[in-house]
Amino acid sequence: MKSLSVRIPAVLLAGLLCCASLAWSEPANLTDIKAQVARQHDAGVKRLQEWIALPSIAAEDRGFREGPQHLVGLLKSVGFQHAEIVATDGKPGVFATLDAGAPRSVGVYMMYDVKQFVPAEWSSPPLEAALVDKPGLGKAVVGRGAVNQKGPEMAFLEALRAFHETGKALPVNLVLVAEGEEEIGSPHIGQIVHRADVEAALAGTVGVFMPSAGQDPDGVVTVSLGAKGVIEVQLTASGERWGKGPGKDIHSSLKAMVDSPVWHLVHALNTLVSADGNTVTIDDYPQPRPINAAEKAMIAKAASRMDESQMKARYSTSHWIDDLPFQQALERLISQPTVNIEGLVGGYTGPGGKTVLPHSAQAKLDLRLVPDMTAAGALAALKAHLARHGFGDIDVNFSGGYDPTSTPADAELIQAQIAVLKSYGIDPVMWPRNAGSYPGYVFTGAPLHRASGHFGLGHGSGAHAPDEYFVIDSTNPNVKGWDGAVMSYVRYLYELGK
Amino acid sequence: MKSLSVRIPAVLLAGLLCCASLAWSEPANLTDIKAQVARQHDAGVKRLQEWIALPSIAAEDRGFREGPQHLVGLLKSVGFQHAEIVATDGKPGVFATLDAGAPRSVGVYMMYDVKQFVPAEWSSPPLEAALVDKPGLGKAVVGRGAVNQKGPEMAFLEALRAFHETGKALPVNLVLVAEGEEEIGSPHIGQIVHRADVEAALAGTVGVFMPSAGQDPDGVVTVSLGAKGVIEVQLTASGERWGKGPGKDIHSSLKAMVDSPVWHLVHALNTLVSADGNTVTIDDYPQPRPINAAEKAMIAKAASRMDESQMKARYSTSHWIDDLPFQQALERLISQPTVNIEGLVGGYTGPGGKTVLPHSAQAKLDLRLVPDMTAAGALAALKAHLARHGFGDIDVNFSGGYDPTSTPADAELIQAQIAVLKSYGIDPVMWPRNAGSYPGYVFTGAPLHRASGHFGLGHGSGAHAPDEYFVIDSTNPNVKGWDGAVMSYVRYLYELGK
Numbered sequence: 001m002k003s004l005s006v007r008i009p010a011v012l013l014a015g016l017l018c019c020a021s022l023a024w025s026e027p028a029n030l031t032d033i034k035a036q037v038a039r040q041h042d043a044g045v046k047r048l049q050e051w052i053a054l055p056s057i058a059a060e061d062r063g064f065r066e067g068p069q070h071l072v073g074l075l076k077s078v079g080f081q082h083a084e085i086v087a088t089d090g091k092p093g094v095f096a097t098l099d100a101g102a103p104r105s106v107g108v109y110m111m112y113d114v115k116q117f118v119p120a121e122w123s124s125p126p127l128e129a130a131l132v133d134k135p136g137l138g139k140a141v142v143g144r145g146a147v148n149q150k151g152p153e154m155a156f157l158e159a160l161r162a163f164h165e166t167g168k169a170l171p172v173n174l175v176l177v178a179e180g181e182e183e184i185g186s187p188h189i190g191q192i193v194h195r196a197d198v199e200a201a202l203a204g205t206v207g208v209f210m211p212s213a214g215q216d217p218d219g220v221v222t223v224s225l226g227a228k229g230v231i232e233v234q235l236t237a238s239g240e241r242w243g244k245g246p247g248k249d250i251h252s253s254l255k256a257m258v259d260s261p262v263w264h265l266v267h268a269l270n271t272l273v274s275a276d277g278n279t280v281t282i283d284d285y286p287q288p289r290p291i292n293a294a295e296k297a298m299i300a301k302a303a304s305r306m307d308e309s310q311m312k313a314r315y316s317t318s319h320w321i322d323d324l325p326f327q328q329a330l331e332r333l334i335s336q337p338t339v340n341i342e343g344l345v346g347g348y349t350g351p352g353g354k355t356v357l358p359h360s361a362q363a364k365l366d367l368r369l370v371p372d373m374t375a376a377g378a379l380a381a382l383k384a385h386l387a388r389h390g391f392g393d394i395d396v397n398f399s400g401g402y403d404p405t406s407t408p409a410d411a412e413l414i415q416a417q418i419a420v421l422k423s424y425g426i427d428p429v430m431w432p433r434n435a436g437s438y439p440g441y442v443f444t445g446a447p448l449h450r451a452s453g454h455f456g457l458g459h460g461s462g463a464h465a466p467d468e469y470f471v472i473d474s475t476n477p478n479v480k481g482w483d484g485a486v487m488s489y490v491r492y493l494y495e496l497g498k
Numbered sequence: 499m500k501s502l503s504v505r506i507p508a509v510l511l512a513g514l515l516c517c518a519s520l521a522w523s524e525p526a527n528l529t530d531i532k533a534q535v536a537r538q539h540d541a542g543v544k545r546l547q548e549w550i551a552l553p554s555i556a557a558e559d560r561g562f563r564e565g566p567q568h569l570v571g572l573l574k575s576v577g578f579q580h581a582e583i584v585a586t587d588g589k590p591g592v593f594a595t596l597d598a599g600a601p602r603s604v605g606v607y608m609m610y611d612v613k614q615f616v617p618a619e620w621s622s623p624p625l626e627a628a629l630v631d632k633p634g635l636g637k638a639v640v641g642r643g644a645v646n647q648k649g650p651e652m653a654f655l656e657a658l659r660a661f662h663e664t665g666k667a668l669p670v671n672l673v674l675v676a677e678g679e680e681e682i683g684s685p686h687i688g689q690i691v692h693r694a695d696v697e698a699a700l701a702g703t704v705g706v707f708m709p710s711a712g713q714d715p716d717g718v719v720t721v722s723l724g725a726k727g728v729i730e731v732q733l734t735a736s737g738e739r740w741g742k743g744p745g746k747d748i749h750s751s752l753k754a755m756v757d758s759p760v761w762h763l764v765h766a767l768n769t770l771v772s773a774d775g776n777t778v779t780i781d782d783y784p785q786p787r788p789i790n791a792a793e794k795a796m797i798a799k800a801a802s803r804m805d806e807s808q809m810k811a812r813y814s815t816s817h818w819i820d821d822l823p824f825q826q827a828l829e830r831l832i833s834q835p836t837v838n839i840e841g842l843v844g845g846y847t848g849p850g851g852k853t854v855l856p857h858s859a860q861a862k863l864d865l866r867l868v869p870d871m872t873a874a875g876a877l878a879a880l881k882a883h884l885a886r887h888g889f890g891d892i893d894v895n896f897s898g899g900y901d902p903t904s905t906p907a908d909a910e911l912i913q914a915q916i917a918v919l920k921s922y923g924i925d926p927v928m929w930p931r932n933a934g935s936y937p938g939y940v941f942t943g944a945p946l947h948r949a950s951g952h953f954g955l956g957h958g959s960g961a962h963a964p965d966e967y968f969v970i971d972s973t974n975p976n977v978k979g980w981d982g983a984v985m986s987y988v989r990y991l992y993e994l995g996k
Contacts, residue, residue: 347840353862
């Protein structure tokens with residue numbers, strides 16, 4: 001659940017396909033806006049810092065009074081005539097519209113929540129958003145949400161502000177939805193998007209994009225045509241539910257006469273995947289659509305521009321599954337469903353041992369889904385499988401997730417991205433499907449069937465990790481700084497308006 | 499590793515087989531000592547409180563300068579002519595001798611360490627050892643170590659003090675060994691016991707006993723003839739050691755191309771036990787000696803005095819393994835080796851989920867052993883099994899443990915216990931083998947081949963738990979208070995000296 005790490009191959013692409021000699025010559029109508037972007041640079045960065053100082057974290061019930069209000073204020077300040085908080089059964093969303101009197105409308109998807117953080121792990125305070133020198137990159141804002149997703153989102157809002165301040169009409173109308181639960185799997189995004197008036201507004205758009213920091217340090221940009229789906233579940237075995245084993249932690253010597261809910265969980269887990277952990281063995285599991293020729297060709301082309309050893313180093317991994325060659329490993333990445341154990345926790349978890357027979361244990365799983373699988377289908381199959389194998393007592397807590405999402409390469413939303421990137425001299429890597437997940441299904445699925453994707457120049461990294469950053473003053477010729485990122489949205493909006 | 503919970507059935511025995519009408523008439527030679535015990539009551543309780551205030555906790559490297567020194571001081575104050583700290587590769591032990599000029603010598607085993615504790619979980623501060631009213635029991639010292647094992651041990655020392663103060667010769671000589679690592683599995687007890695002079699001194703004893711709070715609230719006392727052995731191991735799967743999977747936690751979407759050390763651990767665990775978790779399936783595992791007729795008869799007799807429903811309630815357990823009837827479940831308890839998962843920990847362990855593919859995971863296991871299994875044999879078989887099944891990369895960290903221990907019922911040390919208990923009108927429950935473990939093997943095994951057991955009246959509970967207590971002023975006619983506990987040791991020493 002995170003749109004950044006999702007662009008897995010992007011940072012790993014070796015080829016440098018931009019820049020200077022192919023640089024787009026500025027059309028005259030951008031001069032005023034560009035000047036305004038430069039004028040508002042300092043204030044814009046300050047607005048980003050102020051936003052980072054207001055974290056909304058769904059997993060911690062933190063910042064949900066101010067968070068959506070602050071975003072509504074920001075939206076109104078950049079020209080949205082309508083911006084409102086949308087209540088859901090979870091954290092509220094935001095719905096906003098900007099009617100520019102343009103013939104076409106574009107949807108925008110944003111998140112105002114951020115991932116949890118542990119301040120002690122950071123080299124500068126995560127809510128201070130200090131400007132820090134990053135070797136090889138330049139000055140960057142370091143803070144929670146810097147790149148995931150407030151930095152790119154604020155750059156997009158600054159693009160709108162530049163239109164607003166210069167009195168220039170936006171080339172498209174905007175329909176914006178934002179949520180505050182992206183980091184917990186967007187459990188209520190449907191309640192925002194499918195509210196009748198919101199859905200109707202989105203139905204009139206050419207598609208929905210999310211502002212994103214699309215550049216890797218080597219300048220490569222990936223255009224992705226979708227993302228895997230995912231379900232996150234916590235499987236809990238307990239003596240209470242099982243009716244066997246203890247109802248509280250008891251002395252481990254009793255294992256000789258009392259059943260163990262921890263072993264029960266281990267045995268249940270063991271049935272979910274093959275012996276190597278890599279093939280899903282859940283009975284009657286939704287079947288993935290096999291990878292097709294177009295996807296294979298796209299992967300082959302992308303693989304030829306990627307540096308396998310750099311990717312292995314980045315992920316501290318010396319072998320891909322089954323010692324697959326790189327291209328097949330990438331095919332596996334985009335096409336195979338997975339059952340991953342995010343965490344195991346049960347009984348005594350401190351240093352050394354403690355002689356207890358625990359009354360419960362939990363496995364946290366994420367199951368990634370590819371077309372034509374559905375989140376509901378996967379969850380139902382998992383539950384039925386557990387029940388059939390004698391593990392029906394194991395609690396399956398579905399904490400979030402959604403279907404896979406796909407957008408065709410010829411969608412206007414995507415073609416406009418490619419056109420803008422080419423105008424910058426960037427030959428994007430086309431990628432069939434992010435292995436990570438984002439809730440694009442809510443736009444690409446029924447009933448909206450809109451295109452959906454990510455767009456934006458600029459660079460950042462460290463989403464979900466300490467020292468998350470977004471480059472403001474770039475010293476790297478392959479990477480746009482703040483004003484360049486802002487201008488990429490200006491150009492994208494013009495391209496979409498064509 | 500814990501001598502108290504080890505007496506599993508004791509608290510659950512329903513029959514009340516004491517007390518008043520059968521009460522032993524005091525022999526004249528105990529009158530002076532009894533009066534002295536009463537005189538030193540307050541000071542003795544204070545000495546217990548002072549000792550509790552000085553916790554030694556091996557798992558936390560806490561209190562190992564003062565702990566053994568304090569014990570040496572206590573021993574000297576009650577008449578041990580020799581008492582010294584014995585260095586080991588771990589925490590120091592204590593060796594002490596009291597030569598009473600008696601024809602016979604008795605060994606005493608003590609521990610000066612206590613279990614970890616979390617003060618917030620206690621209703622009175624765990625190091626203050628406050629005197630608290632316990633309904634149905636009377637006033638009890640509440641503190642860490644109160645019953646496991648400082649309370650009973652101090653009661654024993656107060657018995658020696660009473661001899662000392664009244665100038666009466668002890669009926670036996672004493673050879674005492676104490677350790678500071680009982681709670682972590684006594685990894686260095688051999689370095690204390692097998693030091694040449696210590697071993698020689700112990701070799702001359704009739705056996706070695708540990709002071710213990712032997713009475714349940716219903717007055718039942720169990721005489722146990724041994725204990726299971728145990729090994730504690732932490733199994734850690736990691737990408738680093740495996741050479742597959744990541745070397746750090748990475749985004750879970752990569753599961754489609756990167757192996758998972760967590761699944762590797764789950765699959766390894768799955769091979770260790772049968773599908774129900776209850777039969778060890780480690781290849782070439784040491785074979786238990788089958789339960790014999792004498793043990794079965796002892797269990798049958800004990801079971802007839804136990805309250806199954808009370809035991810089920812105590813352990814929040816509604817069914818024994820395989821729905822066994824009580825007697826067979828108890829036979830299983832004393833005769834079957836186990837592989838228990840004490841804890842699972844790996845990856846993300848907080849609330850909800852987090853989309854990581856963890857680089858490592860750990861299972862904490864304890865494996866209980868019965869005659870004729872050995873700790874070394876079990877550990878070697880476990881490692882060989884893992885290697886044979888493709889899990890040789892999984893780190894097996896042996897953190898402590900030892901062989902099972904057995905003492906014949908006709909040993910003098912045991913017969914003296916039975917005689918003293920009968921003199922109190924108590925018909926003890928004879929029990930073949932505690933399911934928990936204590937390092938009696940170091941005395942009962944080669945080369946010493948001494949008897950070993952636990953003895954002492956009085957009552958306490960909550961070892962390893964919050965609000966651990968030991969009764970001081972008993973209002974329960976089935977339970978001795980402090981002076982009664984002290985006197986039980988006086989009588990035991992006289993009986994041993996006969």
